[in-house]
Amino acid sequence: MSRLKEAQKSSKGAAAYSRYINRPLGRPMAATAYALRMTPTQVTIVSAVFTLTGVALIALLPPTVWSSILIAVLLVLGYALDSADGQLARLTGTGSLAGEWLDHFFDSIKLATIHLAVLVCWFRFFDLPDGWLLVPLVFAASANVFFFGIIAADFLRRVHRLEHPHGPAEAPREAWRSGGLYSLAVIPTDYGFLCLVFALLWWQPVFVGIYTALAVINVLMLLLAALRWYRSIRGLAADV
Template identity: 45%
Template sequence: MTTQDGAAQSYRAVVRTLAGAQKPALPGSPPYSVYVNRRAGRLIAAWAYRAGLSPNAVTGISAVLTFSGILVIALVPTAPWVGLVVWLLLALGYAFDSADGQVARLAGGGSPAGEWLDHVVDSAKISALHLAVAVAMFRFFGFSSAAWLLIPVLYVVVANVTFFGMILNDLLRAARGGSSDRTPGSRSALKTLLLVPTDYGVLCLVFLLLGWPALFTIVYGLFFVANLGALGIALPRWFRQMRELGRKSDVR
């Protein structure tokens, strides 16, 4: 479809088109991303497409919203209303992040430049969010020990290794002709529950607790431990998959 086609269609018609073209949920997809954010992104994508916005423009809006929320974390003293503002900005930024790919599909497919931009924004977001938490803890939380700052600093490492590992897995498989292990399939209730702490959308909800620094730190710290555990389980599995991929490539 072209932009003119999108403008001529009703909003509901575009939403239905997106719903019909939606990719099946992957087994490793966190629940908020699948059941909440993807649907919110669909509504935004329909609006953006009818308004004639490009996928890159939607990515830009996502970045502005997300980094505005991150700046609020680092610069504004903690209070209940601050947590609400941060959550709203981060959640909207995440929804627009889902929408850019859906707009690209409506427009006939994405581009390497668009995919590159999306990943660069995501990588910057992952680092900046946890570093902003470290700044907020140092400036506003009033902790007697600087050791608490290790939580967001280590969270940066875990989040970046996880993100880079998933991207690198897909790139190496594509380069060597392998298939992704993230294929549509059944999702057990237990696995879905275990994935909750790794879901960026659920992490955004944690910032609603910013007005209560001690409670926020406890919940945020538990999320860090859960993500560290998930990465500890994933890394050996990814390494085995890459080793097997190398063996298959050598046989060819």
């Protein structure tokens, strides 16, 4: 556990749940996996099993208090294990491009399915006008575009560093994005916070209200992030 504490990646820019709850929760899981001689890839697969089981239950089970809690627990554990695989890789020095790809692959699956599962749940079990079904569709589109934007920006920065190893250094991350207030402000975009919200799936008006608010906020945050990513990538090209 002491070695894992020193093997954490930077918390700069991380939302509060991921920063203060998910990574500490994933630490004992990574330590357990290390003691069991599991590989990071095996932990990734276990994480996917927990997450995708929770996603499936959203669409399959009528929302009750107990089914909602079960779904939230499965999603929370899946997300914590998603952190544990990276911590285990850093602890053992066994990180690889294949492992990184597999991690992103399962991330894209959960983002492509969790909001569609909400769509099925609302259609099957909720008494809502048809227009409300657009909310999970918009949320699904926003989440997937956001994920692509992050991955594509990171990929292009890596390519730029390889092509111009002696070029100007990238601008440091803004100091305000490292603080606790920023991590609290971006909680609505945190997948971990969304996992907790599913504990309220049984309470239709409250869940619909919170979920819709999160969808709207995420769309607005996507627009702001897209502008920032574009300026960042354009700035790299300008430095060449």
